[in-house]
Structures are given as C-alpha cells and as structure tokens.
Amino acid sequence: MDGSDYYLYELIKRKHTNGYNVNEQKAFDAISSRINVWAQINNIDITIKKSGSKEKGDSVKGKSDVDMFVSIDDFNNFSSVEKYRLSLYEFLSKIYSNIRNQDVSIGINYDGIDVDITPGKIIKNNLYYTLCKDHYIYSLDDNRNIKTNIDKQINVICNSNCTNEIILLKIWKTTNNIKFPSIAIELITMKCFDEYANKTSSISKNMIYLINYIVNNVESIKLGDPGNPSNDVLEGFSLDKRRKIKKKMEEDLISLLYYQNFTAVFK
Secondary structure, eight states: OOHHHHHHHHHHHHHBOOSOOHHHHHHHHHHHHHHHHHHHHTTOEEEEEEOSHHHHTOOBSSSOEEEEEEEEEOTTOOSOHHHHHHHHHHHHHTTOSSEEEOSSSEEEEETTEEEEEEEEEEOOSSTTHHHHOOEEEEETTTTEEEEEOHHHHHHHHHTSSOHHHHHHHHHHHHHHTOOOOHHHHHHHHHHHHHHHOOOOSOHHHHHHHHHHHHHHHTTTOOOEETTEEEEETTTTOOHHHHHHHHHHHHHHHHHHHHHOOHHHHOO
16 A cells, blocks of 8 residues: 555545434434424324435534435325425424525524435335335425435445545545535546446545546536436536536646645545
8 A cells, every 4th residue: 555545544534424423313313303293293104214424424524414314105195295395394493493495405403413304205106115215305496306215325325335435525525615515426436437447446546537537527427316317416516616626626636646645635
C-alpha cells in the first residue's frame, strides 16, 4: 500500500460514521411514536424504517441527521400518497413548530438533529407486492407520484463494492460545500465502475479515475433509481450545479494527476 492509499484509508476511518448515535436514535424513536399515533387515529397500517446513508453504510461525519421512510399499506386504496403525506404533515405541524414541507419528504429539526420523513404508499398492481415493496412517493416540486423501492435501493448500494469510494466522494462534497445529492454520489460511483470494470486494489487510483469520469459526464449524465430505473435521480438538478461540480473537480484532478496531492483534495 503506497502513501496515498494509506492516507485515504485513514481518512475514511476518521470521517466514516456507522449507525445512529444516542441522540439520533432518540430523535428517531420520539418522532416514530408520533407517527404511530397519527396512523392509529386514521386507522392506517404503516411500517417505519430507517433509510438514507446510514442504512447504506456510507455516511460521513458532519451534521446529525436521521432519514425515516413511512411505508403505508393501503390495501383497499382508500387514499393517495399525496393525501397521506398532507395528512401526516398537518398532524406533525401541530407538534413541531420547525417543520418543513420538502420535495419528497417532511423535514423536522429535533433538538438540533435534522430529520427527513418520506411517506410512501405500497403499490399493489401485482400479486407480489408483499415481496417487492415498490412504493409511490409524492414529489411536491413536480406534483406527481414517483415509483421507488427503498429496500432495493439500499441493498444495491450496500452490495456495490464501492463503499469506500462513495465515502471519499461524500467527504469531498462536504469539504468543498458542493451541492451534490447523496443518492447521486452513490449511483454515479457505481455507474463509473460498472461501465468500465477497471476498479483496482488501489483506492487512490480508483478516486482519480472516478473524478475524471465525473468531469467527463456530470453535465449530461442520467442516473436511474435502482428501485425504478426510469426515474432519473438527477432530473431537475440544474446545469449550473453540475458545472460547479465539474469545475472544482477539474481543478482537483490537476493536483492528483501531476502532484499526487491527495491531502489537499480529500481532508
């Protein structure tokens, strides 16, 4: 292992966080209990799951956050996911004053911890819904239902063999304060090594290749959700934001290719 590889692995050890800390678990439990009350009042069958980067094993240290997915099992199709989401938002807004109505989720700050709650309604258009657990989530920005499968998304990313590269890319994003959705970071990393199948045992070489791939593709790339390949997770991500990623990575690529300066790029 050369010095660059050693440095990157040590950085991952310092920056990677796995699972919820005590305060994050407290926030999850407290809000889950409120959501369960909402479900009981409205006679709704739900399952609350942990989701997001911590469940995929690629989260990094920074601000505390919790991702929750509320799976709604509406067997008789009494209501739409849009209406369930609105009902849940109205219920929680009576309890939490710092609530946010976001694109596909409801945001709450609980004792300094950002909590994102995504309601999803199980799709029952086939005989195997209990196994596949496809869901509709509602996009407020686009005013439409989006099909996804959280379990499949988590499993695909967990088994991608790209966890270390994903973590380093997330560290880069945080260090540079760059807008780059976590799911897009995960999928573009997987796509890079799936397409070229040249992943090596050297993490420093892999990161140079990954950054070069993003520079060449980020302006136009489409990234299909593993739970619904027709859903591009970067749809609506502006060209200006894509170009900012490209510009910064072009600068960093010079440091890596000519000076092997990994300490300046990843810190």
